[in-house]
Amino acid sequence: MPGRRGARRRSGALSGAAKLRRVASLAAVLLGAILLIAGCAAPAPDASGGAAGEIRLLNLKGIINPVSARYVVRAIEAADDDGAAAVVIVLDTPGGLLDSTRDMIGAILNADVPVAVYVSPPGARAASAGTFITLAAHVAAMAPNTTIGAATPVSGEGTELPEDLRNKVINDAAAYIRTIAKERDRNAEWAEEAVREAVSVDAEEALELDVIDLIATDTSALIQEMDGRTVTLSGGAQATLETAGAPLVEVSMSPFEEVLLVLSDPNIALILLSLGTLGIYFELSNPGGFLPGVVGAIFLILALFSLGTLPINYAGLALLVLGLALLGAEIWVASGGILGIGGAVAFLLGGLLLIDDTQAPFLEVSRPLIWGITIGLTAFVLFALRAVMRTRRRPAYIGGDDLVGRTAVVRGPNLVFLEGELWRARHADSGDASVLEPGSRVRVTGRRGLDLVVAPEESVSVNGEKEKTWKS
Numbered sequence: 001m002p003g004r005r006g007a008r009r010r011s012g013a014l015s016g017a018a019k020l021r022r023v024a025s026l027a028a029v030l031l032g033a034i035l036l037i038a039g040c041a042a043p044a045p046d047a048s049g050g051a052a053g054e055i056r057l058l059n060l061k062g063i064i065n066p067v068s069a070r071y072v073v074r075a076i077e078a079a080d081d082d083g084a085a086a087v088v089i090v091l092d093t094p095g096g097l098l099d100s101t102r103d104m105i106g107a108i109l110n111a112d113v114p115v116a117v118y119v120s121p122p123g124a125r126a127a128s129a130g131t132f133i134t135l136a137a138h139v140a141a142m143a144p145n146t147t148i149g150a151a152t153p154v155s156g157e158g159t160e161l162p163e164d165l166r167n168k169v170i171n172d173a174a175a176y177i178r179t180i181a182k183e184r185d186r187n188a189e190w191a192e193e194a195v196r197e198a199v200s201v202d203a204e205e206a207l208e209l210d211v212i213d214l215i216a217t218d219t220s221a222l223i224q225e226m227d228g229r230t231v232t233l234s235g236g237a238q239a240t241l242e243t244a245g246a247p248l249v250e251v252s253m254s255p256f257e258e259v260l261l262v263l264s265d266p267n268i269a270l271i272l273l274s275l276g277t278l279g280i281y282f283e284l285s286n287p288g289g290f291l292p293g294v295v296g297a298i299f300l301i302l303a304l305f306s307l308g309t310l311p312i313n314y315a316g317l318a319l320l321v322l323g324l325a326l327l328g329a330e331i332w333v334a335s336g337g338i339l340g341i342g343g344a345v346a347f348l349l350g351g352l353l354l355i356d357d358t359q360a361p362f363l364e365v366s367r368p369l370i371w372g373i374t375i376g377l378t379a380f381v382l383f384a385l386r387a388v389m390r391t392r393r394r395p396a397y398i399g400g401d402d403l404v405g406r407t408a409v410v411r412g413p414n415l416v417f418l419e420g421e422l423w424r425a426r427h428a429d430s431g432d433a434s435v436l437e438p439g440s441r442v443r444v445t446g447r448r449g450l451d452l453v454v455a456p457e458e459s460v461s462v463n464g465e466k467e468k469t470w471k472s
Helices: 009-011 016-041 066-084 097-108 129-136 163-183 186-197 203-208 220-227 254-262 264-285 291-308 313-334 338-353 367-393
Strands: 055-061 086-092 115-119 125-127 139-142 147-149 200-202 230-233 238-240 248-249 407-412 415-418 420-429 442-446 451-456
Touching: 009 264, 016 420, 055 139, 055 200, 066 097, 066 220, 066 254, 086 125, 097 129, 097 163, 115 125, 115 129, 115 220, 125 129, 125 442, 129 139, 129 147, 129 163, 139 203, 139 220, 147 203, 163 186, 186 230, 254 264, 254 291, 264 291, 264 313, 264 367, 313 338, 338 367, 407 420, 415 451
Parallel strands: 055 086, 055 248, 086 115, 115 139, 125 147, 420 451
Antiparallel strands: 147 200, 230 238, 407 415, 407 442, 415 420, 442 451
């Protein structure tokens, strides 16, 4: 009879119920990932359903990116639909992406509901992109001890851009901010200086220079100060603000926007990309486990979402992918370390170049994180390579001739036990292995179909004399 697996196979086998639970767990993981991704991709629920005449309050803190732009545009559109009295954006930002800033400004300039931007709390700033957004508002206000300005584009290291590129970027930004300031009858000369000379002023100076409309100590004071002001809405329509006594309703980010906001960090993107690649590698190396591949695929998809919210330098992204591919190839290709070294260098350079600093001078991947992941991946490759080399030096454990030369134990008439399996055996000389004594050891000399051809092996007896372990 053919060999059968012994206790090892039985103990390692999964019951039908265990297999079912495993499949159910994997299905749950996949379903959760699909729902998360679908929720992130789908439009966020709007803030509609509120009463007419209320004031919608938005809190915009941190870097201006596609997620924050989505949040502001959604809230303004919902306020338009609901007939809200006004929208108040409480702003504290170091700057943001140009495309996202333009989306916000477009929504404000084309709004049929008055929009006020309030730089608050004390110590907050409306720098770079924040200056553009504040100047675009129907009502621009600041809290005491806040600042506005410093809108000159710089590189990711905080230094000036190359001269040709700098002139192009600055001229475009200066023309844009001047147009916005003129639209709102604000100080266009100062606005241009904020771009060209990186000037920055506090709330009192901003009020004196006609950069903002008023200073308010808190949101309640702002609402009182806004009441009765006349503003020009989209299409030239005039509107008088009626904010005194109006209910104040805070509009928060949706749960999916919160998730996207976390994912919009370039450091998170790099971590997800690295972990996702490792998961796919483990799945390809050990097919059938499913879990590493499923988790790796989820991480890679989330990494793509994260990269989609960032100003990516595609050369940097290509270097990252190339580096990961070369590091993986080093394990299977005998290159003498060339692929591994090249992969580590490519990954390191890709991480440094991942963010397009001409669009986002304040966004960059943490240098210690890049070095840490590069060193970690390289160490993993060296460990895996060492394991692979040890495996390659081992004798083969499958195939027709791999059993030749190995030792088996006689278990019964024409039966021997080898590597956890019972095999039918033939004696090398007589063809009848029944002459072998049960418990004795034999050497495999060949195979005939599913039968092993064996010969008696000399063993050392208790008295130290060698004797044959088969009957003559």
